[in-house]
Amino acid sequence: MFSTSLTWNDLQFLLQGAWVTILLTLASIAIGTLMGVVCGLLRALLPRATLPLAWLLDVFRSVPLLIQFVLFNAFKSIAGLNISAFSVACVVLGIYAAAFCTEIVRSGVLSVPLNLRRASRSLGLSYTQDLRYIVLPMATRVAFPGWLNLVLSVMKDTALVMWIGIVELLRASQTIVTRIQEPLLVLCIAGLIYYVMSLVVARLGARLESRWQEND
Amino acid sequence: MIEIDNVHKSFGELDVIKGVSLTVNKGEVVSIIGGSGSGKSTLLMCINGLESIKRGSIRVDGTEVHAPGTDLNKLRQKIGIVFQQWNAFPHLTVLENVMLAPRKVLGKSREEAEALAVKQLTHVGLGDKLKVFPGKLSGGQQQRMAIARALAMSPDYMLFDEATSALDPQLVGEVLDTMRLLAEEGMTMVLVTHEIRFARDVSDRVAFFRNGLVHEIGTPDQVIGNPQRPETADFLKSVN
Numbered sequence: 001m002f003s004t005s006l007t008w009n010d011l012q013f014l015l016q017g018a019w020v021t022i023l024l025t026l027a028s029i030a031i032g033t034l035m036g037v038v039c040g041l042l043r044a045l046l047p048r049a050t051l052p053l054a055w056l057l058d059v060f061r062s063v064p065l066l067i068q069f070v071l072f073n074a075f076k077s078i079a080g081l082n083i084s085a086f087s088v089a090c091v092v093l094g095i096y097a098a099a100f101c102t103e104i105v106r107s108g109v110l111s112v113p114l115n116l117r118r119a120s121r122s123l124g125l126s127y128t129q130d131l132r133y134i135v136l137p138m139a140t141r142v143a144f145p146g147w148l149n150l151v152l153s154v155m156k157d158t159a160l161v162m163w164i165g166i167v168e169l170l171r172a173s174q175t176i177v178t179r180i181q182e183p184l185l186v187l188c189i190a191g192l193i194y195y196v197m198s199l200v201v202a203r204l205g206a207r208l209e210s211r212w213q214e215n216d
Numbered sequence: 217m218i219e220i221d222n223v224h225k226s227f228g229e230l231d232v233i234k235g236v237s238l239t240v241n242k243g244e245v246v247s248i249i250g251g252s253g254s255g256k257s258t259l260l261m262c263i264n265g266l267e268s269i270k271r272g273s274i275r276v277d278g279t280e281v282h283a284p285g286t287d288l289n290k291l292r293q294k295i296g297i298v299f300q301q302w303n304a305f306p307h308l309t310v311l312e313n314v315m316l317a318p319r320k321v322l323g324k325s326r327e328e329a330e331a332l333a334v335k336q337l338t339h340v341g342l343g344d345k346l347k348v349f350p351g352k353l354s355g356g357q358q359q360r361m362a363i364a365r366a367l368a369m370s371p372d373y374m375l376f377d378e379a380t381s382a383l384d385p386q387l388v389g390e391v392l393d394t395m396r397l398l399a400e401e402g403m404t405m406v407l408v409t410h411e412i413r414f415a416r417d418v419s420d421r422v423a424f425f426r427n428g429l430v431h432e433i434g435t436p437d438q439v440i441g442n443p444q445r446p447e448t449a450d451f452l453k454s455v456n
């Protein structure tokens with residue numbers, strides 16, 4: 001019946017690729033979230049002054065990620081920077097995620113009604129206390145679903161780093177396909193791994209959200 | 217004492233307050249009535265510095281509210297304000313809503329703040345809702361929570377901006393009762409209200425606002441019972 005030349009070694013190779021995908025996702029989401037929270041807050045609170053920042057981030061949001069990878073990689077060689085392909089990938093993906101995260105955070109902050117902020121200020125809370133105890137917690141709840149989507153999409157976008165020579169999950173599966181010529185099977189397995197990873201993220205997120213929703 | 221002296225306020229080109237003077241003495245209850253857009257809410261927000269003014273001065277206990285050096289966060293601790301929209305913080309429980317400012321602004325310990333909050337919430341009849349999130353409360357309950365939240369700062373003044381206007385008719389009474397209690401306890405209050413009968417009951421003085429000016433002011437019996445100016449009479453007719 002069913003026979004395949006896919007070996008145990010190949011599977012391990014796939015899982016190693018998946019591990020790289022996870023690391024890349026974690027690193028770039030960490031960078032992106034950190035920068036995104038700062039930039040998003042600035043954008044929401046000082047909209048005029050940070051307009052140039054918005055233009056810059058627009059560039060990163062609109063230029064296809066693949067072009068950004070190749071350009072940054074080329075820039076790296078030209079400038080003679082001695083950094084690994086993995087770091088390049090983290091930086092590019094991180095900034096890309098930051099550009100989206102900025103918008104997510106900004107709209108979260110702007111969703112907090114002005115009336116609530118007036119109420120908290122009228123109790124004597126300072127500007128920063130209002131941000132910390134009212135605006136940020138409320139904005140987090142609003143921004144969270146969008147942020148979760150960002151995590152899932154960045155996880156899939158990590159596949160593009162194979163163009164700068166990193167072996168992540170998709171690249172690993174292609175290598176195996178080339179050797180054993182069973183694309184359907186291998187891609188199904190790779191797809192399944194992506195699915196499981198996304199499922200875990202989505203489930204964790206859903207659990208957090210439902211805990212918040214109990215309150216409303 | 218709140219001393220409002222010839223205050224002007226505009227939003228861009230729109231002049232909203234055009235020279236209002238009004239003094240509210242310690243222990244006094246002053247109601248402000250008047251048509252929509254006459255600047256009542258704006259005046260309340262100028263009193264605690266949530267809105268800036270263009271000209272004139274507002275002093276609270278002698279402190280110039282709009283002077284550059286004034287510590288507004290400090291000043292606001294003694295001026296409670298309750299808005300038309302009850303403005304509960306939805307991510308905090310009822311108890312946490314009330315505890316927040318005493319803890320973070322006054323620096324009280326958790327135990328102290330909690331005892332204080334429980335006391336105020338019990339006072340407004342919400343002693344059994346401490347762990348509930350505001351989303352689960354009725355409008356009247358949320359508004360009473362907002363009152364307790366303001367009172368937890370032990371303010372010397374309470375400003376109410378149409379505290380009952382957004383409530384279903386059957387919930388208005390409970391909030392008015394809470395406010396009446398406060399007036400009887402001697403709180404200095406400024407009430408913006410459309411509840412004319414209530415204003416007549418609890419106020420020491422009533423001010424009728426029109427076009428950004430105090431059009432008529434006096435005791436409730438004068439202004440509501442026997443208005444001297446035709447516009448005041450017309451307004452009273454229109455709300456009854």
Ligand SMILES: Nc1ncnc2c1ncn2[C@@H]1O[C@H](COP(=O)(O)OP(=O)(O)OP(=O)(O)O)[C@@H](O)[C@H]1O
Pocket residue numbers: 227230232250251252253254255256257258259
């Ligand atoms: N933030 C703002 N920006 C621009 N215009 C404003 C602002 N707030 C209020 N106004 C305008 O100022 C005028 C007075 O508003 P205000 O809310 O003080 O009236 P009010 O007497 O409280 O009316 P109501 O009984 O409807 O609450 C209105 O014409 C309103 O449109």
Ligand SMILES: [Mg+2]
Pocket residue numbers: 256257258377378
């Ligand atoms: Mg108003």
